[in-house]
Amino acid sequence: MMRLQLAAQILNGRYQNEDAEGEDIAFSSISTDSRSIRSGDLYVALQGERFDGHDYIEQAQQCGAVAAIVHKACVCSLPTIKVADTRKALGELAGAWRQSFAGQVIGITGSNGKTTVKEMLAAILAEQGEVLATQGNFNNDIGLPLTLFGLQAQDYAVIEMGANHPGEIAYLTSIAQPDIALITNAGEAHLEGFGSREGVARAKGEIFQGLAKRATPVINKDDEYSEYWQTICKEHQAVTFSMRDKTADVYGKWQQKASGIALSVSISAQAFEINLSLYGEHNAMNALAAICVAQVLAIPPEKIIRALTEFKPVRGRLTMHRVNSQLCVIDDTYNANPASLQAAIKVLNELHGEHWLVMGDMGELGGDEQALHFSAGLKARELGVDRLLATGRASAQAVEAFGEGAVFFQTKDELVEYIKQHQPKYQPEHQPEHQPEHHQEHHQEHHQEHQPRQLGILVKGSRFMRMEHIVQSLIERSN
Structure with missing residues (x-):
């Protein structure tokens, strides 16, 4: 009150x-x-x-x-x-409200992964106490203050901070006053406002520059700008995590399995393993980031393991839809930038059969928009995508770069109709219950020679493209 x-x-x-x-x-x-x-x-x-x-x-x-x-x-x-x-007043009041909160506030920013890390960390902390976490996209100068007004008697608050211009993270940090601050990474996102990837790194670094002396920075040691962030945190006791550097405070190794990620974690003298129902190196890194913050808060390993083992991906973040035995649709439509697109394609490549990329425009790339979409087409070809189907003005550049096997569509409906006409026809598997042994051997040889076509389709694009409508159409039509 x-x-x-x-x-x-x-x-x-x-x-x-x-x-x-x-x-x-x-x-x-x-x-x-x-x-x-x-x-x-x-x-x-x-x-x-x-x-x-x-x-x-x-x-x-x-x-x-x-x-x-x-x-x-x-x-x-x-x-x-x-x-x-009144907009400034909203932030000032939220900052005053936050000062009466006795629990721990964790601030999370970064170009990629911040929403997933937020959800992972909230799940871990819920094993230990009461948690308030940012809901939806309430991560700007209106949403963050509104989130903070939910602070009551919780033990933890996990606050996501988004920005598309310099100074925004500094402002949000001054309101949230985090006890622990994490930058997931700095990538090619919101270049329209930041100008360059270095500009992104500096803007994300504002979360560290605004910390109180007692606060703890958490740094991704594998990021290109980790040394810069460590220099601006020299008055703080920073904690690091890494997949490459064993000297990091939290070190991890990962392996992709059919059921998800197998993650091995080392923290000082402790070591433990977690199996996650997620895919891709970037999600292994997201989990490691959440684990690192949990380690700062002294959360026991068994609670970390339980929370992450049961964790389900955020909708639209590499959500796997196994439509039938021949078709898998990956919904990664929550948002898009060049780095997250590459990470998603690598997950697509883990699937058996053909790999199709359904691509919509990536937003807020500024003057580099055309070049980065062209590069995305080249990268998709390099990473082994078999077919690129695109819609959106800027994505035409990706089609041009990809070359043979790429098709541009003016509308989403045209794109969905194309997939309907060209995807493999579903062939239910059938095998007689009882067969003589020599017939079984013949059936296995015949089955290997005439396996139905397998197809994995990744659907990816920025929020404004509404690419989730394509996912829904593919699932409905295939069923």
Whole structure:
């Protein structure tokens, strides 16, 4: 709980309450959406290009809001705090709310893997105590403050931080004030805002630069920019993880099996193994990152093992759909950039049979957009993709680079229809229950010569491309 007069002091705002003489009202949480207001909430009237939250103050009051934060005069009976910028006020209040939290706050950022690592770590910590974790894409300057207002009596908070411009991570760090901060990696994501991969690394490094002295940085020692991050953490006791360097605090080795990843972990004198229902080296690295943070928090190995053994992938993050014995569709449509595309293709290559890549545009690549899509086509060919099917303006470059075996489509429906016409026809396996021995040998030879075509299809693209619709269509049509 927080009281309005204290909130007004924190925000240096003007508190106005015409209906209650001197009454100091308390609020239990905060909301920026009048449709989701709960009784006792403080409503923050945000203004965007296409909306103005000030227009919904009356609706917020009807839904139970006890007061509103505004940046312009409004005619209403609801108590208000007037500030210069309601969006900034949201962050300032969240920072003050966070200061009363007695548990451990873990901040996670990076170009790839932050959502998966967040979910893995939350699962591990749930074995030890109560956990608050970022939901969905609530990782920006609006979503993160709203997440922090969920802090109550939990033991841990796992907070994801996203950004597409310099300075954003610094701002989010100042609000969340993490006790432990992790950068998963720095890759070619959001280049439109950061300019270069080095710009990405510097922006992600803002999470370390904003740490209190007592906080612990967690560094991926295998990343190209790990030394840079260690230099900006020289006043802190950093903890490292690696798949290549045995001197790291947490060292791992992985092996891909049909059922998933077999991960061997070494922490000082301890060693243990985990079997995960996930695929790909990048997911092994994601698990290692989560384990490293858990090690900082002194979580026992048996709880780490149990949580990760039972962990299921985030929907749209390399989700395997085995449609039938001949067709496997990999849904990796949550988002896309060059590094995550390559990682997904490597997972595709683990499947038997032909490998098709269904590709949509990768967003926010700035001036390098055309070149990076062209490179993606070359890389897909180099990594052994048999056929590339693409849609989206920029993905035409990938088709050109891939050459023979690549097809461009104006619409998703055309692409799905093409797959329907060219995918292998399903042939249910059938074998008589009782056969003479010589007939069994003949059947095995015949079966090997006439095995039905196997096909793995990877569907990948940035969020705005809505490539999950293709996944759904493929599953429905194949069934």
